[in-house]
Amino acid sequence: MVGSSRFCTHAYGTCQSKNHLYFFMDYLQGGELRNLIVDRAPFTLRMIRFLCAEILCGLRFLHSKGILHRDLKPENILLDAAGHICIADFGLAVTNTSHKKMDVAGTIGYMAPEVMIQEPYSFAADYFSFGVVAYEMAVGKFPFKDDNVPSIVQSVSFDEPTFPRFMNADLKDFLQILLCKDQYTRQRMVQGLEHHPFFTGINWTDMEAGTAKPPFTMEPNPLTDVEDNAEKEVFLSSIEPQLPSPETKDIFHGFSFMSDRWREMKTPAEVT
Incomplete structure (x- = not known):
């Protein structure tokens, strides 16, 4: 279902032996986005804008196919040698969802409030996870308390993240949209997100085609x-x-x- 998207990892085939299962997949030389965050965050504004634009392209593609990822996090966003992203790990993904009752799924801290409190949820949940990832790229740390599981659940559900005093105003507004607690308000605000002032200067035709050049270099x-x-x-x-x-x-x-x-x-x- 995701084979035609350049923003998702691809499985070329699978096979099995007596004791092993084998997956043949793209080799993504850049590794996990998590490693890049650990090494370089907070990123430059241009770097955040580029990576967020590609993630948005990937999410829009998945949602257009009726796929809710449910586990978007830096470990599940991989990079090729040039710095282009590929969304990975569809083990928790579901299809044909529309605000229906589903199980709690995902990684604690990246799950949207509606997921953790077991409300019916839909594609807006992926955008909240996207917001947590984008915040980590921009600030270099997790946006909520992360002492233990109960404190994370409490903080994600009720606390508003703090923003550096001199953060770009458009970036701040972009993050606030993604991290909106109410899923219905969030779903409404992410419509047409590519037109948000934060993405000024992005050529979406080039971005979708994968021909936009990353404004940073990857370590060999x-x-x-x-x-x-x-x-x-x-x-x-x-x-x-x-x-x-x-x-x-x-x-x-x-x-x-x-x-x-x-x-x-x-x-x-x-x-x-």
């Missing part, structure tokens, strides 16, 4: 040859390609697949 992180890593070498050599065991073949029935994109890259002989 070359792919390491597994032969240079003794631990990986031992692990890989211990894997014996085998058919699933009788005990597991039914548990993971239907797990293995090959995407059309992967088929296009393989020769006919390899496909067969």
Whole structure:
């Protein structure tokens, strides 16, 4: 469902052996957004604007497909070598939701208030998570109390985040929209969010096409040859390609697949 979006991670295929399940996915050399936040936050205004614009493109695509992610956080936003984002980990995602009763799902601190108090919720919940991520990029810390789970729940539900005195006014307003406590007000305010003054200067055609250049450079992180890593070498050599065991073949029935994109890259002989 997300295969046509450049802002989501792609699975090219899956397969299984007797003891292992394998996922073949894009290699995103830049790693997690979390690492970038730890290393560089608070980001420059241009950097925040660019990353938020790409995240918005990704969310809009997901929601247009009826997909609610439910676990948007810096660890689930990956970066390629140039600094473009890819939303990852759809393990908690649901489809065809419209303010219906759903289970509490997500990561504490990034879940919207309506999710934590078990109200019916919809796509506005992803925007609250987006707001927490954007705040971390802008300020370099979590916007709410994070002493323990009860304090986080209490703070996310009732506390207003504090903003640095000299924060850009448009950025502050943008964050306040995303972190609005009331889901219905939040849903109304995020309509047409790409036209918010914070995004002044963004060429949305280039952004959607993935041709906009990130206003920052990534630290080089070359792919390491597994032969240079003794631990990986031992692990890989211990894997014996085998058919699933009788005990597991039914548990993971239907797990293995090959995407059309992967088929296009393989020769006919390899496909067969």
